[in-house]
Amino acid sequence: MKTANNQVYILGSSRIPFAKSQTVYADVTRKELMVAALNGLIRKNNLQGKFIGDTALGCLMNSSADWNLARECVLETELDPNSPAYNTQRACATSLDNIWQIAMKIHTGAIELGIAGGVDTNSDFPIEVSDKFRKFLMNMNNAKTFGARMKALSGASIGMFKPRAASVTEPRTLMSMGQHCELMAKEWKIAREDQDQVALASHLNGAKAYDAGFYDDLVIPFHGITRDATLRADTNIQKLAKLKPSFDPVAGTLTAGNSSPLTDGAATVLLGTESAAQKLGLFPMAKVIDVQAAAVDFVHGAGLLMAPTKAVSQLLTRNELTFKDFDYFEIHEAFAAQVLCNLKAWESPEYCKNVLGLKAPIGSIDRSKMNVVGSSIAMGHPFAATGARVTGTLAKLLAGGGKKRGLVSICTAGGMGVAAILESV
Incomplete structure (x- = not known):
């Protein structure tokens, strides 16, 4: 097997402004956020109609309805529709891991150009039904006779309708x-x-x-904002000192001010070989x-x-x-x-x-x-x-x-x- 040994370059990057969840992007879907970041990367680097060897996009708070999220996002852009894409997840390092995956494909010569990125939004949060309600729906769906439907209905209860939100606690410790x-x-x-x-x-x-x-060519305007809505230029040490602990009210030191907020947003990175950069008229940013x-x-x-x-x-x-x-x-x-x-x-x-x-x-x-x-x-x-x-x-x-x-x-x-x-x- 012939394997290349290509140096991999960061050729570009684009993201939308980040915003605190349930605010600016409250009515925007994860797909719309991701497509906006991708389109920013495409237009900035003149990738319209270009074939991209592979695209790795991640989302932690994804829904089963978006089981093919990455590919669907690519198809919503101006990229060559023959460009493949796939979903990934490694918690908060998801898109950094994507960068490494795409880089390795470029390094071995499998592809010349690739995109890595990710999106998350707690505003478009996937809500699951309870196990009991899920089983009830499946039993009703599988019931073929009147008697079977009545039997399935007999197992219904008010409590089963309570939704189950995705948890961000550690399953083994039940701690956030x-x-x-x-x-x-x-x-x-x-x-x-x-x-x-x-x-x-x-x-x-x-x-x-x-x-x-500095961020003028990295952050593209979206949904009426041009910079991260969580950024507080007017904060000071006195304001931060007044905030109450968030996780341990008695002896805690972590507050909303010295912790990252729950945030909606999407970001992308374009990677490629030196020859791919030359074909596109781009100057590599870093190796x-x-x-x-x-x-x-x-x-x-x-x-x-x-x-x-x-x-x-x-x-x-x-x-x-x-x-x-x-x-x-x-x-x-x-x-x-x-x-x-x-x-x-x-x-x-x-x-x-x-x-x-x-x-x-x-x-x-x-x-x-x-x-x-x-x-x-x-x-x-x-x-x-x-x-x-x-x-x-x-x-x-x-x-x-x-x-x-x-x-x-x-x-x-x-x-x-x-x-x-x-x-x-």
């Missing part, structure tokens, strides 16, 4: 991600004030970047170097959102790099406490030895290089879209000139984490 992160914050002794400072920096950096025009996924046993003591420490450690070891070799760090802010726990773990000799198997701590990240244009607390976190947002942002930062390398780190539900390395062209 915020509750798990509260445990991490206590274990690592993360102060409330430090969390609020991370949140404040996210908002101020994001607002400054928007004002400077995809490596990606790593990892997991922790959070049921038996590990912090639910600590897996990025392992993913990053494995990436650095394999590529013989240290934190000093990076110019930018895009650390997904599910919660400010989660970011600070990860940073503290990398600095801990005991943790790095016992958990990561290292002889010495990885070290400290230069905080002036972290999330320099805002991150999930300020921009929002539509679960499956965040990886594409972060990667597109980092690619543009590296394309700005003078900088050579960036690191992405994303924590996910289920005790997983995914990290990636990009380099300038």
Whole structure:
């Protein structure tokens, strides 16, 4: 079998503004959000009528009615309808994992061009019926005689009509991600004030970047808004300090202000070879170097959102790099406490030895290089879209000139984490 060894490039990125759930996009479907982000990418990069080798799109809060969501979204765009597409899901790292899948297909020569992305919306939330009501409907559907229908009807009750909403709790602990992160914050002794400072920096950096025009070609106007509706340019440390704990009302430190909000949105990234870029008249923004996924046993003591420490450690070891070799760090802010726990773990000799198997701590990240244009607390976190947002942002930062390398780190539900390395062209 002949296998290529292509270098893979980020050629473009496009997303719609993110918005707090049940607000701006309250009446917009997940498909409409995803198609809008795709169309932005297509028009920006002159892909109308072009064949795309493959498209990987993800959605956590998907519905069985959208079982072929990715392909249906592609068919709604101006791409060549012969372009295939498929659905994926790896919790909050879904679209980063999609980027890696598409990159590997390009690397091996299976395709020349590919799109990775994701969408999530808690406004177009899939609601399931109860198990009892589902069985009742199936029995009624299968009943062929009057007697069979009457027998099925005899099993009906008022309680069975209560809908069952999709849960965001961990099935093995029955705890939410915020509750798990509260445990991490206590274990690592993360102060409330430090969390609020991370949140404040996210908002101020994001607002400054928007004002400077950084996002002008990354975020396309949609549904009447032009920037992320969760961004608070006017917040300050005093306002953040007044917010009450969200997950532990007695001794908690996580609040609505230092946690990412439930968000609606979609994001995309275009990947390809150098020859594909030349054919399209595009200039590569950054090179995809490596990606790593990892997991922790959070049921038996590990912090639910600590897996990025392992993913990053494995990436650095394999590529013989240290934190000093990076110019930018895009650390997904599910919660400010989660970011600070990860940073503290990398600095801990005991943790790095016992958990990561290292002889010495990885070290400290230069905080002036972290999330320099805002991150999930300020921009929002539509679960499956965040990886594409972060990667597109980092690619543009590296394309700005003078900088050579960036690191992405994303924590996910289920005790997983995914990290990636990009380099300038």
